[in-house]
Amino acid sequence: MNVLIAEDEQKLRDIVVKYLKKEGYTVFEAENGEKALEKFNEAPMDIVILDVMMPVVDGWSCCREIRKTSEVPIIMLTARSEENDRVFGFELGADDYVTKPFSNRELMMRVKSLIRRSAKDNETVLEAGKIKINVRAHRVIMDGKELELSPKEYDLLMFFWENCDIALSREKIIDKIWGYDYYGDMRTIDTHIKRLRSKIKDSGCEIQTVRGVGYRFVVSEE
Amino acid sequence: MNVLIAEDEQKLRDIVVKYLKKEGYTVFEAENGEKALEKFNEAPMDIVILDVMMPVVDGWSCCREIRKTSEVPIIMLTARSEENDRVFGFELGADDYVTKPFSNRELMMRVKSLIRRSAKDNETVLEAGKIKINVRAHRVIMDGKELELSPKEYDLLMFFWENCDIALSREKIIDKIWGYDYYGDMRTIDTHIKRLRSKIKDSGCEIQTVRGVGYRFVVSEE
DNA sequence: TGACAGGATTCACATATTGTTCACAAAATC
DNA sequence: GATTTTGTGAACAATATGTGAATCCTGTCA
Numbered sequence: 001m002n003v004l005i006a007e008d009e010q011k012l013r014d015i016v017v018k019y020l021k022k023e024g025y026t027v028f029e030a031e032n033g034e035k036a037l038e039k040f041n042e043a044p045m046d047i048v049i050l051d052v053m054m055p056v057v058d059g060w061s062c063c064r065e066i067r068k069t070s071e072v073p074i075i076m077l078t079a080r081s082e083e084n085d086r087v088f089g090f091e092l093g094a095d096d097y098v099t100k101p102f103s104n105r106e107l108m109m110r111v112k113s114l115i116r117r118s119a120k121d122n123e124t125v126l127e128a129g130k131i132k133i134n135v136r137a138h139r140v141i142m143d144g145k146e147l148e149l150s151p152k153e154y155d156l157l158m159f160f161w162e163n164c165d166i167a168l169s170r171e172k173i174i175d176k177i178w179g180y181d182y183y184g185d186m187r188t189i190d191t192h193i194k195r196l197r198s199k200i201k202d203s204g205c206e207i208q209t210v211r212g213v214g215y216r217f218v219v220s221e222e
Numbered sequence: 223m224n225v226l227i228a229e230d231e232q233k234l235r236d237i238v239v240k241y242l243k244k245e246g247y248t249v250f251e252a253e254n255g256e257k258a259l260e261k262f263n264e265a266p267m268d269i270v271i272l273d274v275m276m277p278v279v280d281g282w283s284c285c286r287e288i289r290k291t292s293e294v295p296i297i298m299l300t301a302r303s304e305e306n307d308r309v310f311g312f313e314l315g316a317d318d319y320v321t322k323p324f325s326n327r328e329l330m331m332r333v334k335s336l337i338r339r340s341a342k343d344n345e346t347v348l349e350a351g352k353i354k355i356n357v358r359a360h361r362v363i364m365d366g367k368e369l370e371l372s373p374k375e376y377d378l379l380m381f382f383w384e385n386c387d388i389a390l391s392r393e394k395i396i397d398k399i400w401g402y403d404y405y406g407d408m409r410t411i412d413t414h415i416k417r418l419r420s421k422i423k424d425s426g427c428e429i430q431t432v433r434g435v436g437y438r439f440v441v442s443e444e
Numbered sequence: 445t446g447a448c449a450g451g452a453t454t455c456a457c458a459t460a461t462t463g464t465t466c467a468c469a470a471a472a473t474c
Numbered sequence: 475g476a477t478t479t480t481g482t483g484a485a486c487a488a489t490a491t492g493t494g495a496a497t498c499c500t501g502t503c504a
Contacts, residue, residue: 002301043275044275044300044301044322045301046301046322127325136387136388136389137387137388137389137438138389138432138435138438139389150433150434150461150462150463151433151434151435151462151463151490152462152463153462154434184463184464184465185464185465185466187464187465187466187480188463188464188465190480190481190482191463191464191465191481191482191483192463193480193481194481194482194483197481209479209480209481211471211472211473211479211480212473212478212479372450372451372452373451373452374451374452406452406453406454407453407454407455409453409454409455409491410452410453410454412490412491412492412493413452413453413454413492413493413494414452415491415492416491416492416493416494431490431491431492433460433461433462433490433491434462434489434490
């Protein structure tokens with residue numbers, strides 16, 4: 001797994017690089033956008049992390065350039081939490097957005113989540129905790145044994161998977177799995193969650209309840 | 223079965239080689255395109271796996287060179303999921319295309335599937351479990367005895383065969399076997415599946431139902 | 445033409461699996 | 475402690491699939 005990180009502040013870069021390496025990634029460093037673009041052509045990257053404020057070529061330009069030729073997941077680092085920047089970034093094609101100061105843990109989680117999401121598009125076998133999903137075969141494996149999920153349970157799991165570590169409201173889940181024109185009991189979902197939970201317990205994955213909102217799927221430390 | 227793998231990243235190459243050997247293939251390794259072309263002339267290959275990004279001679283050039291003299295199945299490994307590359311690759315004569323990161327299981331399946339497909343073109347005898355299919359003769363043999371399949375059953379079996387371990391929706395099956403303009407009863411397929419199942423039971427092959435989706439053909443351990 | 449054969453399709457019913465609802469329990473929040 | 479939200483088990487409803495038999499085609503052949 002190759003990661004490219006472009007950040008002009010060396011101290012911060014060093015810390016992030018240290019953590020990335022600890023997680024087993026191969027890290028390519030750049031101290032500005034220009035260097036980043038050079039490095040980007042050196043090796044196929046699996047994820048790119050760009051600081052917005054950089055000398056020579058800034059993060060936005062760099063992002064725009066990369067997007068001309070690649071769909072690699074891009075995370076932007078920025079000092080301000082302004083909604084404007086965020087929207088601007090997504091328009092340019094950034095996939096995620098981390099506001100400084102951030103914890104390494106947070107950054108790592110975003111990195112993993114993006115890699116996981118992009119892996120889904122290309123490949124058919126997803127993996128997290130003790131669970132593997134073979135999308136093409138429509139199969140879920142836990143500890144080598146097949147997990148027998150009903151269609152709704154499978155759909156739910158896939159939806160959570162794609163939105164790992166994101167609180168999903170009941171409405172969103174209903175809209176996605178049941179369709180926006182569903183008008184049955186909102187509590188139906190609870191029952192499915194219950195059953196899915198009981199099937200994936202001890203898997204290293206978990207569906208947490210977010211009171212007043214809905215649910216959140218998380219993969220505990222790997 | 224001889225396999226040639228050209229991949230410059232040694233770690234990755236080692237892993238793939240390990241799996242290929244485990245599957246019983248004779249493996250020839252190359253760390254770049256030039257070496258690959260050399261090796262390719264050393265022995266008759268049954269399948270070639272080429273990384274796109276390689277020093278000296280890259281995967282595309284290598285693919286083009288090989289195609290000048292051979293119709294061996296070629297799988298390209300690439301880091302980006304761009305449709306452009308894919309199209310480009312197929313134009314050059316690549317047969318399949320695996321995007322990094324990939325699981326070994328996935329790669330092995332593609333390898334097997336290609337070998338199977340090319341076998342179909344040249345030798346016309348496919349084999350799995352206790353079933354042999356002589357494509358040219360349009361015959362299916364199980365345990366030495368001929369299986370009498372109706373045309374639809376034969377088509378179904380071939381379609382499943384080509385999509386081993388993949389969940390196929392009813393729609394896909396209908397489109398492929400009956401044509402996209404079929405508008406009869408969707409349940410017709412069930413009856414054919416039933417009959418095919420009863421004919422291939424005890425063959426080591428099995429048509430599993432994937433509830434809410436369709437069917438999945440699997441070959442139990444060989 | 446008309447009987448026949450093989451296969452394809454449809455249909456009705458049996459079964460199995462899944463989805464929904466509801467009432468009450470448990471937990472969190474106010 | 476009252477109120478709101480969520481968890482849970484069981485009953486029931488709805489769906490999807492399996493299956494056998496009847497029917498419909500579409501050729502063939504006398």
